[in-house]
Amino acid sequence: MSDITKQTLTELVENIKNKKLSSTDVTKAFIERSEKSKELNTYITEDFTSALNKAKKFDQKPNLDLKLPGVPMAVKDLFCTKDVKTTAGSKILNNFVPTYESTVTENIWKEGAILLGKLNCDEFAMGSSNETSFFGSVQNPIDKDLVPGGSSGGSASAVSGQLTPITIGTDTGGSIRQPASFTGTVGLKPTYGSCSRYGIVAFASSLDQAGPMAQNVKDCALLQEVISTYDPKDSTSIDFKRNQYSKELTNNIKGKKIGIPKEYRIDGMPKEIEDLWQKGIQYVKDCGAETIDISLPHTNYALPTYYIVAPAEASSNLARYDGVKYGFRAKGENLIDMYEKTRSEGFGAEVQRRIMIGTYVLSSGYYDAYYLKAQKVRKLIKNDFDEAYKKVDAILTPSTPSSAFKIGEKTNDPVSMYLNDIFTVPVNLAGLPGISIPAGHDSKGYPLGLQIIGKAFDEQNILNIAFAMEEKINFKNKITDWWIK
Amino acid sequence: MSIDLKTIKHISKLSRISVDEKKAEKLAGDLNSIFDFIEKLNELKTDNVEPLTSVAETTLKLRPDEVKSKNIREQIIKNSPQDNEDYFVVPKVIE
Numbered sequence: 001m002s003d004i005t006k007q008t009l010t011e012l013v014e015n016i017k018n019k020k021l022s023s024t025d026v027t028k029a030f031i032e033r034s035e036k037s038k039e040l041n042t043y044i045t046e047d048f049t050s051a052l053n054k055a056k057k058f059d060q061k062p063n064l065d066l067k068l069p070g071v072p073m074a075v076k077d078l079f080c081t082k083d084v085k086t087t088a089g090s091k092i093l094n095n096f097v098p099t100y101e102s103t104v105t106e107n108i109w110k111e112g113a114i115l116l117g118k119l120n121c122d123e124f125a126m127g128s129s130n131e132t133s134f135f136g137s138v139q140n141p142i143d144k145d146l147v148p149g150g151s152s153g154g155s156a157s158a159v160s161g162q163l164t165p166i167t168i169g170t171d172t173g174g175s176i177r178q179p180a181s182f183t184g185t186v187g188l189k190p191t192y193g194s195c196s197r198y199g200i201v202a203f204a205s206s207l208d209q210a211g212p213m214a215q216n217v218k219d220c221a222l223l224q225e226v227i228s229t230y231d232p233k234d235s236t237s238i239d240f241k242r243n244q245y246s247k248e249l250t251n252n253i254k255g256k257k258i259g260i261p262k263e264y265r266i267d268g269m270p271k272e273i274e275d276l277w278q279k280g281i282q283y284v285k286d287c288g289a290e291t292i293d294i295s296l297p298h299t300n301y302a303l304p305t306y307y308i309v310a311p312a313e314a315s316s317n318l319a320r321y322d323g324v325k326y327g328f329r330a331k332g333e334n335l336i337d338m339y340e341k342t343r344s345e346g347f348g349a350e351v352q353r354r355i356m357i358g359t360y361v362l363s364s365g366y367y368d369a370y371y372l373k374a375q376k377v378r379k380l381i382k383n384d385f386d387e388a389y390k391k392v393d394a395i396l397t398p399s400t401p402s403s404a405f406k407i408g409e410k411t412n413d414p415v416s417m418y419l420n421d422i423f424t425v426p427v428n429l430a431g432l433p434g435i436s437i438p439a440g441h442d443s444k445g446y447p448l449g450l451q452i453i454g455k456a457f458d459e460q461n462i463l464n465i466a467f468a469m470e471e472k473i474n475f476k477n478k479i480t481d482w483w484i485k
Numbered sequence: 486m487s488i489d490l491k492t493i494k495h496i497s498k499l500s501r502i503s504v505d506e507k508k509a510e511k512l513a514g515d516l517n518s519i520f521d522f523i524e525k526l527n528e529l530k531t532d533n534v535e536p537l538t539s540v541a542e543t544t545l546k547l548r549p550d551e552v553k554s555k556n557i558r559e560q561i562i563k564n565s566p567q568d569n570e571d572y573f574v575v576p577k578v579i580e
Binding site: 238370374 | 522531
């Protein structure tokens, strides 16, 4: 029993299919471990009683043809789950119980998985350390008082700490890949339009994508094949032929051309990251791929562009929180006063800051100078990638410019926090898929990740490269269970 | 460029977020450092660049104009902080 939680998703699915384990066995094991792991603060809402009932019901009449038969799974609290509280890490949604289900979670339950609970995240997914959550910061299983990254910090911590076999996060500027890198796990941000945004609490609609976070590449591919569907309920969902990613997974990447962008060699980047990158280059060469030096000349402009586009869209999306239709309401002397107090008391500091930036860049007299300018630069950034993909099949970069940092270390300086996403943000701006895989440790023993960026809709290719590299890297996460008394 | 307290008050009004003096000063500091960082975009000449509004290079799909969600009034009202039968209730707006 005790080693159930150490199994990968693929192993669990196999063991349930072979009737070596029941859904109840597996669900119980993850609930027990989750209950012993409160100090990590990964869960905002636990749904354990209901999970166990569903597992028992599954075992009475198991459908073993499903892709995730009776597998328990916790998800980021940004996905609306019917009749289960969904907070987006915010006080303003602290009492919100959706009457509908997000398409991505619906797809997961349809394949037999069972909801364990809702995982902590930065408020409205705005943050890179999970410290902006109304429900408190999350501990990284790698070390005490270390951030797990963000915004999908609870998700990363829960997979890394083995409280859930796998999970889903969302990625607007790096929110899947950066926490995956900080916790020694695998995180995939799919192509924009691959996974439906229906029922996901909106942050920046032209950038948001849901994606899997897993212990290994194969598990990640399996969940991606479940969650990626065309959905008429999301007007930007794209109808393209989706692969059976896990079945078509191969480590044969011979002859693939992999670009190494010189602009990702930034000033002040720790030598450990540069060394890791060089190792990654050697690994893909060892697998028979060819590396080619490329240039993405507008890389340095991606973060400033992001910090106009994302807050602008957020200020518009978050206008709906007015204390009338749902969520928290503060008392006010009149309607306007009620709106202003509700939003001032209901949103945390980072969210207010971003709404203010967004409102400013969209306001009369500033729209052309900021918002339109950013959209033009976004085009240049996308052109860089289009140009590069004439020569290469994928691009290899570090995932983050540093390893995980201490809780509280960067909270007073928004710009230094934003710099965390320097390697991940361009991918969102161009709408491309990107995957972060654990590739080594720094001198403190903290995990470091490498990112593989693909062409649009070419998830299979970057999963294959990641799969081949994973074999060579043979990464082992150092989890000591320090939080379990 | 510099965002002063008057501008902060103006944005806070547009954003419908109440801001007291102390918070306004903190916000002015934060926003100025963020905009210093954003100003980097001015190094680029973009006169002849088309703005990118969507990365998805498809046209929006059309569908028949049919009602699909019926009888969901109760669901819509369910999470409201204050309601009265089928209506959302807000502070009085007409004297």
